[in-house]
Amino acid sequence: MKVIILAGGSGTRLWPLSRERYPKQFVKLPGAQRSLFQESFDRSLLLAEPSDIYIVTNKDYKFLIMGQVKELGCGYDEENILVEPEAKNTLPAIFAGVDAIVKKGDDDVAVFPSDHLIRDSEKFTGLIKAAAGLTGEYIVTFGITPDGPNTGYGYIRPGTALSLGFKAEAFMEKPTLEKAKVYIDGGCLWNAGIFLFNTALFSEEVKAYAPEVFSAFEAADTLIEAFSKIQTKISIDYAVMEKSTRVAVVPADIGWNDLGSFDSFREILPKDPDGNVLPDDAVVLDSADNLIYTDEDKVIAAVGVDGLIVVDNRDALLICKKDESQKVRGVVDALKKRGDRRTAFHVQDYRPWGHYKVLEEEKGAFKIKRLTIHPLKKVSYQLHYHRSEHWVVVRGMARVTVDGNVRLVAAGESIWIKPGQKHRLENPGKTMLEVIEVQMGEYLEEDDIIRLDDEYGREQG
Numbered sequence: 001m002k003v004i005i006l007a008g009g010s011g012t013r014l015w016p017l018s019r020e021r022y023p024k025q026f027v028k029l030p031g032a033q034r035s036l037f038q039e040s041f042d043r044s045l046l047l048a049e050p051s052d053i054y055i056v057t058n059k060d061y062k063f064l065i066m067g068q069v070k071e072l073g074c075g076y077d078e079e080n081i082l083v084e085p086e087a088k089n090t091l092p093a094i095f096a097g098v099d100a101i102v103k104k105g106d107d108d109v110a111v112f113p114s115d116h117l118i119r120d121s122e123k124f125t126g127l128i129k130a131a132a133g134l135t136g137e138y139i140v141t142f143g144i145t146p147d148g149p150n151t152g153y154g155y156i157r158p159g160t161a162l163s164l165g166f167k168a169e170a171f172m173e174k175p176t177l178e179k180a181k182v183y184i185d186g187g188c189l190w191n192a193g194i195f196l197f198n199t200a201l202f203s204e205e206v207k208a209y210a211p212e213v214f215s216a217f218e219a220a221d222t223l224i225e226a227f228s229k230i231q232t233k234i235s236i237d238y239a240v241m242e243k244s245t246r247v248a249v250v251p252a253d254i255g256w257n258d259l260g261s262f263d264s265f266r267e268i269l270p271k272d273p274d275g276n277v278l279p280d281d282a283v284v285l286d287s288a289d290n291l292i293y294t295d296e297d298k299v300i301a302a303v304g305v306d307g308l309i310v311v312d313n314r315d316a317l318l319i320c321k322k323d324e325s326q327k328v329r330g331v332v333d334a335l336k337k338r339g340d341r342r343t344a345f346h347v348q349d350y351r352p353w354g355h356y357k358v359l360e361e362e363k364g365a366f367k368i369k370r371l372t373i374h375p376l377k378k379v380s381y382q383l384h385y386h387r388s389e390h391w392v393v394v395r396g397m398a399r400v401t402v403d404g405n406v407r408l409v410a411a412g413e414s415i416w417i418k419p420g421q422k423h424r425l426e427n428p429g430k431t432m433l434e435v436i437e438v439q440m441g442e443y444l445e446e447d448d449i450i451r452l453d454d455e456y457g458r459e460q461g
């Protein structure tokens with residue numbers, strides 16, 4: 001069996017915790033040792049060898065994925081990471097994985113979103129293996145047994161009983177609360193976007209119901225070429241699942257949660273006797289049913305408040321009522337219209353060589369960052385037109401190149417980079433390198449990076 005993990009996504013519904021450059025599947029939730037993506041990858045290892053796991057994502061996440069897989073202690077070939085040239089929704093993403101698999105021969109394939117929580121991994125993978133008996137005749141989807149009406153999910157109506165599960169009779173879009181109650185009373189299941197199929201049968205159905213996608217890949221040699229031939233964004237549900245007569249649904253009671261909002265996020269976290277989800281050192285008086293989170297080292301106090309969601313990052317603060325968090329997407333849309341970079345970037349951003357965190361900044365004057373560079377990694381050879389940089393090494397040993405001249409800079413030492421000077425920072429050692437970078441200038445944005453040599457294949461900015 002092969003596995004396709006879908007690891008794109010824009011991270012809008014859990015803003016500001018999740019952002020475009022670091023969406024929820026890569027975030028380590030409070031109290032968790034691993035991200036949702038890492039949990040998905042680890043669960044996939046119960047079904048397939050690492051060489052049989054394919055990850056479909058975008059260029060911003062490729063090296064983040066490699067880093068998170070490496071944290072799991074798993075050797076993994078980055079050739080199995082399929083980078084979408086642009087987001088075209090779920091069907092092209094899934095078919096990109098199918099196309100790569102078919103080139104090595106037809107097989108059964110399980111498709112997992114990377115941003116869902118599944119508490120009972122062994123039960124789930126056991127269900128996947130049992131459902132493999134259906135793939136000769138059906139595309140199998142897994143319907144979550146509802147615990148109540150929910151307007152945030154699509155629904156599947158089961159039809160004729162099969163040896164396992166049912167033929168899928170109908171797919172319904174996200175309903176009103178009244179319709180959701182009717183669906184639940186009628187035995188419908190939540191649509192989790194989890195699939196199992198044989199590549200040959202799946203390709204036949206895509207050819208029949210989404211010929212544009214099938215022919216785009218058939219006529220292309222690369223993902224860039226294939227995606228350029230697909231003119232519209234198209235979901236697997238709309239294009240195939242809702243039209244095909246060869247779809248089965250298997251009920252799954254596996255402790256599933258899509259974490260699609262802070263309300264669902266709140267459901268899974270430990271609560272105090274008053275129903276509050278709180279940081280360890282929070283102080284609350286006469287308050288109930290709140291979710292309060294901060295990523296900063298500060299004491300949170302709440303007095304006389306009920307049913308609030310408060311999410312505090314250093315550069316953004318969200319306050320909303322419980323049961324209203326689905327509207328957070330509207331906040332992100334409003335910020336995007338203003339051109340606010342905080343919809344995409346955290347104060348901490350991840351790069352192929354490690355990560356940086358903005359410690360302090362004043363626009364048009366200075367910005368202070370802490371750079372963390374992994375062993376044997378290097379920043380691109382680059383220059384800036386609008387800023388100077390002062391590097392102070394605080395941990396490890398740095399190899400610094402300035403206009404072709406190379407020197408080693410030890411902890412406690414520093415070096416000055418003038419505007420226009422070509423420069424590179426490397427970690428030649430076996431331990432982490434940490435550097436405090438002070439940028440000075442009237443323009444300090446990331447697009448003032450002119451890369452002259454980059455081993456990661458990145459463009460400017």
